[in-house]
Amino acid sequence: MIALPFAATRFDGRSAAGEAAFVRIVDNAVEIFAADDGELRDRAPLARVAVSESFERTPCLLLFAGGVTVEVIEEARRLREVLATAVEPSPVVRLQQYWPAVIAALALLIALSIWGYASGVPAVARWAANAVSPALEHRFGERVLALMDETQAQPSKLPTATRERLTARFAGYARRSVPGVPMRVEFRDGRANAFALPGGIIVVYDGLVEIEPDDDAIMGVLGHELGHVVHRHATRQLFQATGVVVLASLLWGDLSAVAANAPTLLGILRYSRDFEREADQFALDFMRANDVPVQPLYRLFVRLQSERAPRKRSEAFDSFLSTHPSTEERLELMQQEIRRRGDTPSPDRKDDGGSR
Amino acid sequence: MNEPSMPSRPRLADGLEPGRLRQELTGEAPPPLSVVRADLPDVTPMSFTGEGAEYFRIWVVNLLLTIVTLGIYSAWAKVRKMRYFWQNTRLASHVFDYHANPWAILRGRVIALVLLGAYSWAFEFSTVAGLVTIGALFVTGPWLFLKAQRFKLGNSSHRGLRFGFDSTTAQAYRIIAPILALWFSATVLTVVATDSMWPIGIASLATGLGIPWMHHRLKSYQHAFATYGDRRFAFEPSLVSFYWVYAKGFVLVLLGGIAGGLLTVPFMWTLGRGDDDPSRIGLLVMSALYGLGVYVFAWPYLAARLQQVVWDATRLGDVRFHTIIEAWPLGRLVAKNVLLTLATAGLYWPFASVALARYRVGCMRVSADLPFAVIAAGTHAPSGATGDASADAFGLDIGL
Numbered sequence: 125m126i127a128l129p130f131a132a133t134r135f136d137g138r139s140a141a142g143e144a145a146f147v148r149i150v151d152n153a154v155e156i157f158a159a160d161d162g163e164l165r166d167r168a169p170l171a172r173v174a175v176s177e178s179f180e181r182t183p184c185l186l187l188f189a190g191g192v193t194v195e196v197i198e199e200a201r202r203l204r205e206v207l208a209t210a211v212e213p214s215p216v217v218r219l220q221q222y223w224p225a226v227i228a229a230l231a232l233l234i235a236l237s238i239w240g241y242a243s244g245v246p247a248v249a250r251w252a253a254n255a256v257s258p259a260l261e262h263r264f265g266e267r268v269l270a271l272m273d274e275t276q277a278q279p280s281k282l283p284t285a286t287r288e289r290l291t292a293r294f295a296g297y298a299r300r301s302v303p304g305v306p307m308r309v310e311f312r313d314g315r316a317n318a319f320a321l322p323g324g325i326i327v328v329y330d331g332l333v334e335i336e337p338d339d340d341a342i343m344g345v346l347g348h349e350l351g352h353v354v355h356r357h358a359t360r361q362l363f364q365a366t367g368v369v370v371l372a373s374l375l376w377g378d379l380s381a382v383a384a385n386a387p388t389l390l391g392i393l394r395y396s397r398d399f400e401r402e403a404d405q406f407a408l409d410f411m412r413a414n415d416v417p418v419q420p421l422y423r424l425f426v427r428l429q430s431e432r433a434p435r436k437r438s439e440a441f442d443s444f445l446s447t448h449p450s451t452e453e454r455l456e457l458m459q460q461e462i463r464r465r466g467d468t469p470s471p472d473r474k475d476d477g478g479s480r
Numbered sequence: 481m482n483e484p485s486m487p488s489r490p491r492l493a494d495g496l497e498p499g500r501l502r503q504e505l506t507g508e509a510p511p512p513l514s515v516v517r518a519d520l521p522d523v524t525p526m527s528f529t530g531e532g533a534e535y536f537r538i539w540v541v542n543l544l545l546t547i548v549t550l551g552i553y554s555a556w557a558k559v560r561k562m563r564y565f566w567q568n569t570r571l572a573s574h575v576f577d578y579h580a581n582p583w584a585i586l587r588g589r590v591i592a593l594v595l596l597g598a599y600s601w602a603f604e605f606s607t608v609a610g611l612v613t614i615g616a617l618f619v620t621g622p623w624l625f626l627k628a629q630r631f632k633l634g635n636s637s638h639r640g641l642r643f644g645f646d647s648t649t650a651q652a653y654r655i656i657a658p659i660l661a662l663w664f665s666a667t668v669l670t671v672v673a674t675d676s677m678w679p680i681g682i683a684s685l686a687t688g689l690g691i692p693w694m695h696h697r698l699k700s701y702q703h704a705f706a707t708y709g710d711r712r713f714a715f716e717p718s719l720v721s722f723y724w725v726y727a728k729g730f731v732l733v734l735l736g737g738i739a740g741g742l743l744t745v746p747f748m749w750t751l752g753r754g755d756d757d758p759s760r761i762g763l764l765v766m767s768a769l770y771g772l773g774v775y776v777f778a779w780p781y782l783a784a785r786l787q788q789v790v791w792d793a794t795r796l797g798d799v800r801f802h803t804i805i806e807a808w809p810l811g812r813l814v815a816k817n818v819l820l821t822l823a824t825a826g827l828y829w830p831f832a833s834v835a836l837a838r839y840r841v842g843c844m845r846v847s848a849d850l851p852f853a854v855i856a857a858g859t860h861a862p863s864g865a866t867g868d869a870s871a872d873a874f875g876l877d878i879g880l
Contacts, residue, residue: 133574135639135640135641136640137640137641137861138860138861139641139709139856139857139859139860139861140638140639140640140641140708140709140855140856140857140859140860141639141853141856141857141858141859142574142639142640142853142856176563176567176577177560177563177564179530179534179564179567179568180531180534181529181530181531181568182529182564182567182568182575183567183574183575185567185575185577191640192640193577193637193639193640195574195575197573197574216541216545216560219541220537220538220540220541221537223537226536226537226540226541229540229541229544230540230544232544233540233543233544233547236544236547236548237547240547267606370551371547374543374546374547374551374554375543375547375826376826376829
């Protein structure tokens, strides 16, 4: 097979001065001739010459092993057609040159991203959390608690007797429900809130006990936090957040760090709500197993909700509450449990109707 | 007509399609002499020939393969992307090329991931671990930056000659270490001096005031040690102009902050009504809009002006550089890119990056007292290709 020669510029790799040249494809070999004296400059089998990928408006670049570069600018398209009959383009290049394949790739990309976000990342995070040793998890939790104490947390102002009573009762329930799960309750001063740190450290703020002095309600809240501990939510959340960051930066990292992080934060919120639902369910099972009535917890939630409406939005740990499912949804879950147990629903139910 | 002295030349050229080469070989028409005058420098514009729709296809396939291989393909994707952008960039009708080995990029990415992971997690475990990580970054940072520059430039070529980065390790430490020291000072003081706020405040202020100085020092390092063949780039001091641009940019950031603040007003209003606890998401949306306002407002100005300052101060032997980039067209382009990228959940991104490259490259001017071809003829490969082999060990992406 002999094709007409192609006008080119030859760079010898030793100087930036280009030489007008011609490219000829002869029997699966590339020949470069100088334009002014017609002398053969280079000859190599096609397989030994690196040919640049075929883009619409780029020159065809031929790279020889000795450092010679040949640029075919004006007839790049015709040269590529000739080369295409001799050299098979890579599957990736063929995929990308064919629009229907690109659309299919895009559809697959979107499907994979959604699947990765909804199932892949949580599954990997669960596996990774199980691989973390409890000692490391505990150490990490202690570190977070120490940082909190250094910066903002104040010691609890509750009477020691109250704290000991609550802790002892809850520890008994926990031993019965989930024996062997490491767990410790810590009280701190602050607005009504509670959360679980990695390694089974449950932090309760005084405000929670002050707003609802009924121990049964506190048992419900602690049961919820124990659910987080049992399911290792804190550690899984850490890995999920990392996974979402990785996924988002694979997808959008090219754009900018900000673009990659904004969807990440929203994504982390959704995972958090799933965890809260799981912990809510655990709390209800926990209360049922230990014969703790649900009404006090229900009452606590209604009070929390009415307290929260006018409160300031900028406080620290504000974020904790808004990462939860809506209060209506959670109240409904408790209502169902109350009905299932055959108790009468609390009369407070109608209180929350008008607040939305 | 057939002169015996040059028999092959007209015959070979007859097979040519119409174009510059055919004109030169056959002498059909003289090359245009519009700009070539002895008393004026020879100005050569640069151009970018990429198309959004074409890069979109490359981008989609790159992204799919990257996700499927859990990120491993990203190194190959980077090479494909760089090749597309370099091979579509023209200077005096010849293109640039990119030659990096994807395996080297992969190795570099693993190293970068480990360092980044260590930096973001170390302080969560213990103060000592955090300080050790900062120490390690401080000690290795200049060397890594040098390697990254060597890799990036050593793998880029034009007219068959490679660019390069001709700095010794000692020079890298002398120039980069003070930047890193200032950069980390506030973090280290926050950890070490917990009882007093004064040192932290002073260090933060010094870091803030030092940003133009750091940027200038880094840019001059990048530009003064770059090479093309046996020619070396030079960078003239321009620290005052850096401070001037940053000062005006700071004013624009303040104005952008007001613009961003105005954007968030409707959200503030909804938040105030106390719906079912949207505070976290609401705050996120607010800060995102705020950041976007600042970005679209201030970034194009800073980017355009700094590019002018940087390139006006850069020389390659007798060759001078200049960019006619302007803040206002760049700002419009960025605003359009941001809006369409957001509206399409990122699908517009390949079109946006091609449009940005076309504008930025198209603004570049290369000028010299001699015609470009004459200068090219006098540029040779450096004697003894040193350093290039070591540059292939691993490739770091440090985008600065």
